[in-house]
Amino acid sequence: MAKLFDFSLLINGFPIKKAKTAFDKILAIPEEKYENYVIEKRKEIVNFHLQNNAFYQNLVGKNEIENWNELPVLTKKDLQQTLKNRISKGFSEKNIFVNKTSGSSGNPFVFAKDKECHALTWASIIYRFGWYAIDFNSSYQARFYGIPLDFIGNKKERLKDYLGNRYRFPIFDLSDKIFDDILEHFNAKNFSYINGYTSSIVLFGKYLRERKLVLKDICPSLKVCFVTSEMLFDEDKKLLEDYFGIPIINEYGASELDLIAFENLDSEWQINAETLFVEILDENNQPVVHGKEGKIVVTSLYNKAHPFIRYEIGDVGILDEKSTFKKPILKKLIGRTNDVAILPSGKKAPGLTFYYVTKSIIEDDGNVKEFIIKQTKIDSFEIDYVSESELNSSQIETIQNAISLYLEPNLNFVFYKKPFLERSKRGKLKQFESLL
Secondary structure, three states: OOOHHHHHHHHOOOOHHHHHHHHHHHHOOOHHHHHHHHHHHHHHHHHHHHHHOHHHHHHHOOOOOOOHHHOOOEOOOOOOOOHHHOOOOOOOOOOEEEEEOOOOOOOOOEEEEEHHHHHHHHHHHHHHHHOOOOOOOOOOEEEEOOOOOOHHHHHHHHHHHHHOOEEEEOOOOOOHHHHHHHHHHHHHOOOOEEEEEHHHHHHHHHHHHHOOOOHHHHOOOOOEEEEEOOOOOHHHHHHHHHHHOOOEEEEEEEOOOEEEEEEOOOOOEEEOOOOEEEEEEOOOOOEOOOOOEEEEEEEEOOOOOOOOOOEEEEEEEEEOOOOOOOOOEEEEEEEEOOOEEEOOOOOEEEHHHHHHHHHHHHOOOOOEEEEEEEEEEOOEEEEEEEEOOOOOHHHHHHHHHHHHHHOOOOOEEEEEEOOOOOOOOOOOOOOEEEOO
């Protein structure tokens, strides 16, 4: 097959061949020289934006910085202004890649990358998928993603899918009838791998479990499944491994940056240290020691069109104690900083705590397909769930007792059985949301 994927990047102005060569050179830098490489690249990108980007000059407030930790932390709110105010000298919409974040953090914005930087992003993605013998030019992808529903947007995305050698399953309706149709596609097509949103893929896994089917038996060409954009819980990973019959790989990224961490062949979340510099900071924007949790802050080392320097992505995580400059490992991704429940006692709890606590109980019998939790008042929560039959009083009492034990007593919960759960325009499922 022709290298259609590489060609599609090239005709859009992304120099992929040059980017792959540059990426290989970065990979070849030995461990003992890697810290110097990172420090040098950090310095270069900061100096470039201090000299060429009025938005960044204004944010920093001076022309040069001696100490890296003095640099301000860039937040998504800083970026919620017109893109032309944030672009560096020498760049315009003609020579940049422009896109919009999904808004899953609650703060969507338009961003830009220069075309060489975007090509390098693709070189990074191609390299990591290659760990699992996936070649974007020849491997056929089954894609579980949202898709624009307007005519032009839909056709554009379908063309991109064709050039990207992938078949897309829209995920706004995930009824058994739709899954029946999806299963037929797996029976008829030689898919190499699955890629898409965690919650949709997990639902498909539950559909297979109900029918006692293993996907690899139906589609023997399948090699691997990559899940992204939403948390993958251990028990869901086990479910997918059992009923897909292939390895399930976790990726963590951001459209405005690159892949941030990708599960390697040793089952570690290896951070992308080639095009990014990732820090874990405390509430005062100071680095924490490896092994301690803090907010994830990322620097794009190559984006000259738009500064992403010490950019607070909105997630909380922990770097492994054995991390090095060349091979940092994300020990744990805890969740989003804005998904925090504030309880009557004053205690703050990550929203995913509720999800962890209720998940194991709510799904014991396989009745509940998926659910989301919303905080409506300081002491009140709603749980919307999709299931065959309503939760009974005994199950509800068990959930409330577990939450009292793990969090605090006297919290009020209302349960609503729904035919389906609302997803974002892109098809993401927000598992916890505070409406306070």
